[in-house]
Amino acid sequence: MEPFTKITAVAVPIDQPNVDTDQIIPARFLGSPRPDQVKGFFRDVRLDPNGQPKEGVTLNNPVYAGAKIIVANNNFACGSSRESAVTVMYDNGYRAFIAPSFGDIFFNNCFQNGVVPVRLPAERAARLRALLHASPGAQVSVDLAAQTVTSPDGEIDRFEIDSFRKDCLLKGLDEVSLTLGYEADIARFEQRQKGELSWL
Amino acid sequence: MTDAKTMFEKIWRRHVVVDRDDGYTLLYVDRHLMHDGSATGFALLRSRGLKLRRPDRGFATPDHFVLSDSRSVADIPDPNHRSLVEQIRTNAAATGVTLFDLGDERQGIAHVVGPEQGVTQPGLTMVCGDSHTSTHGALGALAFGIGSSEVAHVMATQCLWQRKPKAMRINVEGTLQAGVTAKDVILAIIARIGTAGAVGHVIEYAGSAIRGLSIEGRLTLCNMSIEAGAKAGMVAPDDTTIAYVKGRPFAPKDAEWDKAVAFWRTVPSDAGAVFDREVTLDGNAIVPMLTWGTSPEDALPITGRVPEPSAAADDVRKASLKRSVDYMGLVPGMPLEEVAVDRVFIGSCTNSRIEDLRAAAKVAAGRKVVIPAWVVAGSGLVKRQAEAEGLDKVFREAGFEWREPGCSMCVGMNGDTGKPGQRIASTSNRNFIGRQGPGVRTHLVSPAMAVAAAVTGHFTDVRKLMG
Numbered sequence: 001m002e003p004f005t006k007i008t009a010v011a012v013p014i015d016q017p018n019v020d021t022d023q024i025i026p027a028r029f030l031g032s033p034r035p036d037q038v039k040g041f042f043r044d045v046r047l048d049p050n051g052q053p054k055e056g057v058t059l060n061n062p063v064y065a066g067a068k069i070i071v072a073n074n075n076f077a078c079g080s081s082r083e084s085a086v087t088v089m090y091d092n093g094y095r096a097f098i099a100p101s102f103g104d105i106f107f108n109n110c111f112q113n114g115v116v117p118v119r120l121p122a123e124r125a126a127r128l129r130a131l132l133h134a135s136p137g138a139q140v141s142v143d144l145a146a147q148t149v150t151s152p153d154g155e156i157d158r159f160e161i162d163s164f165r166k167d168c169l170l171k172g173l174d175e176v177s178l179t180l181g182y183e184a185d186i187a188r189f190e191q192r193q194k195g196e197l198s199w200l
Numbered sequence: 201m202t203d204a205k206t207m208f209e210k211i212w213r214r215h216v217v218v219d220r221d222d223g224y225t226l227l228y229v230d231r232h233l234m235h236d237g238s239a240t241g242f243a244l245l246r247s248r249g250l251k252l253r254r255p256d257r258g259f260a261t262p263d264h265f266v267l268s269d270s271r272s273v274a275d276i277p278d279p280n281h282r283s284l285v286e287q288i289r290t291n292a293a294a295t296g297v298t299l300f301d302l303g304d305e306r307q308g309i310a311h312v313v314g315p316e317q318g319v320t321q322p323g324l325t326m327v328c329g330d331s332h333t334s335t336h337g338a339l340g341a342l343a344f345g346i347g348s349s350e351v352a353h354v355m356a357t358q359c360l361w362q363r364k365p366k367a368m369r370i371n372v373e374g375t376l377q378a379g380v381t382a383k384d385v386i387l388a389i390i391a392r393i394g395t396a397g398a399v400g401h402v403i404e405y406a407g408s409a410i411r412g413l414s415i416e417g418r419l420t421l422c423n424m425s426i427e428a429g430a431k432a433g434m435v436a437p438d439d440t441t442i443a444y445v446k447g448r449p450f451a452p453k454d455a456e457w458d459k460a461v462a463f464w465r466t467v468p469s470d471a472g473a474v475f476d477r478e479v480t481l482d483g484n485a486i487v488p489m490l491t492w493g494t495s496p497e498d499a500l501p502i503t504g505r506v507p508e509p510s511a512a513a514d515d516v517r518k519a520s521l522k523r524s525v526d527y528m529g530l531v532p533g534m535p536l537e538e539v540a541v542d543r544v545f546i547g548s549c550t551n552s553r554i555e556d557l558r559a560a561a562k563v564a565a566g567r568k569v570v571i572p573a574w575v576v577a578g579s580g581l582v583k584r585q586a587e588a589e590g591l592d593k594v595f596r597e598a599g600f601e602w603r604e605p606g607c608s609m610c611v612g613m614n615g616d617t618g619k620p621g622q623r624i625a626s627t628s629n630r631n632f633i634g635r636q637g638p639g640v641r642t643h644l645v646s647p648a649m650a651v652a653a654a655v656t657g658h659f660t661d662v663r664k665l666m667g
């Protein structure tokens with residue numbers, strides 16, 4: 001996994017709450033190999049059935065080309081467990097998501113792919129989105145080590161993140177290798193469970 | 201202070217392998233369900249040269265990509281999809297996990313198959329690379345969905361890194377009216393707390409209305425916990441649970457059975473256990489529900505009207521209501537009973553079990569559908585049982601199509617999608633934009649309500665059709 005330390009990049013505001021992972025990548029793209037999924041990115045939000053860009057859709061604005069950050073609303077990426085919701089955004093260049101809250105499985109999936117889900121209080125996320133709407137294409141910084149988000153106007157928000165997750169992201173540590181280091185504990189657990197829940 | 205514990209707390213503690221100082225727990229997974237979408241997990245495992253640690257804890261069945269009008273893998277037109285269904289076969293053979301394959305009567309939607317086979321049991325931890333794994337909590341298991349990287353992690357280690365969620369209890373007291381089902385209860389709950397209402401929490405559903413539900417009803421209820429944002433949903437195991445598990449193929453037998461039952465009796469929350477949050481609903485007041493919009497929280501009683509976006513409290517809400525009303529092609533203020541429906545789907549891991557089909561058949565009996573309507577049983581065994589009871593005949597005579605088990609139109613990955621602009625009354629769990637195909641409008645309802653729409657051509661309070 002690629003380590004994540006700090007990025008400064010164009011950020012896209014998405015105001016709508018409860019954006020579900022079916023919007024981020026529709027189900028019809030999921031059966032394809034990852035390289036073919038790239039074009040599924042917010043496909044039906046961005047494009048009409050003929051593949052033409054829809055009008056008035058923030059994501060279609062060329063100023064957001066090269067964006068690496070999405071600033072969203074409550075319960076971002078809720079719904080289906082599809083990890084493609086993270087990988088399709090990764091493959092489209094995104095590395096950090098800022099929202100008041102996230103869909104639980106998406107939140108966990110982010111850490112498996114070296115991207116950072118940042119929780120900011122609702123009013124701070126709303127303020128940030130408003131700033132981004134006021135100056136489209138403005139940059140935001142996410143500094144994982146310092147646990148800060150820097151808005152285009154220079155205001156700094158501190159965010160909380162579990163030290164376990166932070167550590168893995170900073171080092172690009174892969175969880176499977178980490179867990180395999182606990183082999184003795186797992187074996188001991190299994191031994192004990194064999195006695196207790198012998199019917200399993 | 202007491203040391204009374206919640207059911208969630210008890211199951212969690214029992215599965216801790218390692219507790220780290222930083223608040224992370226390595227949690228042991230008792231059962232891992234796999235489906236055709238788990239191919240990515242297997243590929244990740246292989247790419248690292250790792251072996252599946254506990255094939256005896258893995259159970260696989262193809263569901264998302266299987267056709268609903270054929271049992272042959274060769275008939276799957278999309279080569280990528282066909283390959284995913286083939287891979288579950290080769291992966292199961294290579295690793296030794298139990299497979300309920302296409303052509304085997306035990307095949308079906310993973311969340312229908314698990315309980316049906318007795319794989320799902322009280323007090324266990326279960327995962328699956330699918331968000332509706334919360335379904336299995338109906339039997340008093342701690343069950344939740346994970347992504348494909350975590351699927352590979354469980355395959356390699358039989359464990360997961362978790363931060364302990366909070367505990368929430370939702371009490372539904374009273375007696376449900378005739379025509380009101382578990383689906384209506386969960387829609388009423390989500391309408392009340394919102395789709396983010398239980399984020400970070402494991403829900404325990406409790407109260408007399410919940411205890412009165414069959415296992416099928418509890419499965420429907422727990423299934424949609426994820427739609428309330430919850431990590432998992434559970435119902436305390438009781439006599440109903442134990443009677444349900446008894447005799448199932450993977451349930452304990454003989455002396456082991458007694459030992460298991462003794463353990464299961466210890467699983468429910470202790471009296472006086474404290475929850476981080478509690479919500480109470482009056483079960484007597486719940487009426488048949490449906491969703492009108494594009495989020496499961498957009499649920500209203502059938503007696504209601506399409507909301508007026510202009511009446512919303514703030515601009516963001518106003519914009520989102522307007523967007524939903526527009527997408528759904530509805531007129532604000534219109535009575536929901538006047539909304540015409542184009543198509544009906546009865547199926548999905550929410551509502552495709554035998555009891556769902558019985559409830560649907562009861563309304564369908566002696567009536568005729570006026571719009572295309574499908575019934576897709578949740579598993580081959582549900583299908584066989586329904587046929588043994590003559591339910592397929594009832595459906596066919598009423599004009600329903602009786603199709604082969606799988607996820608089908610719930611998500612349309614197998615090609616079972618609606619047409620743009622079509623309005624579908626669906627017994628599934630998600631009414632997201634485009635969920636059943638681009639431009640399709642999904643309304644979530646119970647099986648009985650779905651039939652009521654199929655035979656009248658518009659949403660109808662099913663209580664009017666009940667004798």
Ligand code: SF4
Binds near residue numbers: 309311628
């Ligand atoms: S029936 Fe629908 S919700 Fe259930 S597992 Fe299949 S696709 Fe997912």
